[in-house]
Amino acid sequence: MLLCALSACCSNDDEMQKDMQQPVISDQGITANPIDCQQYHRGDIIPFHYVMTDDQELGNYNIEIHNNFDHHTHSTTAAECSVDAQKQPQNPWVYNRDYTIPAGLHQYDARVDIQIPADIDPGDYHFMIRLTDRAGWQQLHAVAVKILE
Amino acid sequence: MKKIINMSLMMALITIFTLSFTACSNDDDKQPAPQITLHEANIEGDILCVQADVVAKGRTTAILLTIAGKDGNVKVAYPVTDSKYIGVLNIDGFHVHVDINGKNVEEGDVLKMTVTDAEGQTANAQKAITAEEDEDDED
Numbered sequence: 001m002l003l004c005a006l007s008a009c010c011s012n013d014d015e016m017q018k019d020m021q022q023p024v025i026s027d028q029g030i031t032a033n034p035i036d037c038q039q040y041h042r043g044d045i046i047p048f049h050y051v052m053t054d055d056q057e058l059g060n061y062n063i064e065i066h067n068n069f070d071h072h073t074h075s076t077t078a079a080e081c082s083v084d085a086q087k088q089p090q091n092p093w094v095y096n097r098d099y100t101i102p103a104g105l106h107q108y109d110a111r112v113d114i115q116i117p118a119d120i121d122p123g124d125y126h127f128m129i130r131l132t133d134r135a136g137w138q139q140l141h142a143v144a145v146k147i148l149e
Numbered sequence: 150m151k152k153i154i155n156m157s158l159m160m161a162l163i164t165i166f167t168l169s170f171t172a173c174s175n176d177d178d179k180q181p182a183p184q185i186t187l188h189e190a191n192i193e194g195d196i197l198c199v200q201a202d203v204v205a206k207g208r209t210t211a212i213l214l215t216i217a218g219k220d221g222n223v224k225v226a227y228p229v230t231d232s233k234y235i236g237v238l239n240i241d242g243f244h245v246h247v248d249i250n251g252k253n254v255e256e257g258d259v260l261k262m263t264v265t266d267a268e269g270q271t272a273n274a275q276k277a278i279t280a281e282e283d284e285d286d287e288d
Contacts, residue, residue: 022239136238138233
C-alpha cells in the first residue's frame with residue numbers, strides 16, 4: 001500500500017502530456033482564403049478558410065483586420081505585395097473577433113464569411129489569424145490583402 | 150518492548166512519508182518570469198503603434214502600457230484587455246494602437262510595457278518613442 005501511495009504521488013503523467021508545441025495554421029488539403037496579395041472590393045465577402053491543427057488540443061482563434069496605410073510589417077508576412085502610397089486613415093476597417101473551436105479537437109476546418117463594409121477606406125490591409133491551443137500556445141499568421149473601391 | 154517497536158515503526162513511517170513528499174515537491178514547475186521584446190513604439194498621427202513579442206510560460210494575466218514624459222510623469226496608462234493577448238503562453242506579433250490624441254505624447258517619451266503572469270511574476274520592457282517616418286520624405 002505504501003508503495004502504491006508513493007507511486008501515485010510521484011506519477012509524472014501531467015509532465016508526459018505537457019503540450020510543448022504551438023498549433024499550426026495551414027492550407028493543407030484546401031484552397032485557403034485569404035492569401036497574400038489577394039484583392040477584394042468594398043461590399044465583398046471574404047470567405048475565410050484555413051485548416052487548424054494541434055498535437056494535443058485546439059483552443060480558439062481570433063481574426064483581426066487592420067489597415068496597413070503606414071506600410072508596417074509583421075514577422076509572419078512572407079510575400080511582398082505592391083502597396084498604395086502611404087496615407088492617413090479616415091474611416092479604416094477594424095475587425096476583431098474571437099471564435100471558439102469545439103473541445104477535444106486536434107484538427108479543425110475553420111470557415112467564416114466576413115462581409116467587407118461598403119463605406120471603409122480602400123487600400124492595404126492586414127488580415128491576422130491567431131490560433132491558440134488549449135495549453136495557451138499561440139500561432140500567428142498574417143496575410144496582406146488589398147481592398148478596392 | 151512492544152511499545153518501543155511500535156514507536157520505531159511509527160518513526161520509520163513518518164520519515165518515509167516526509168521523504169516521499171519532499172521528492173514529489175513541485176519546485177520544478179515554477180515557470181520563468183515573462184520575457185518581452187519591444188520592437189516598436191512609433192507615433193502615427195493620433196495613435197502610438199506598439200509592436201512586441203512576449204513569452205510567458207506562466208500564461209499572461211495582465212498587460213499594461215504606460216507612456217511617460219522625459220520628466221517621468223505618466224501621460225497615458227493603457228491596460229490591454231484584448232482576450233487574444235491574455236491567458237496565453239506566447240504572443241508573436243503583439244500589435245496595439247494606443248490613442249494618444251490630446252495627450253501631448255512626443256518623440257523621446259518612453260513607452261513601458263509590463264506583463265504579469267498567472268504566478269504573479271512581472272516583467273518590464275521600455276523603449277524611447279519615435280515619430281512616424283514618411284516614406285515620401287526619405288527620397
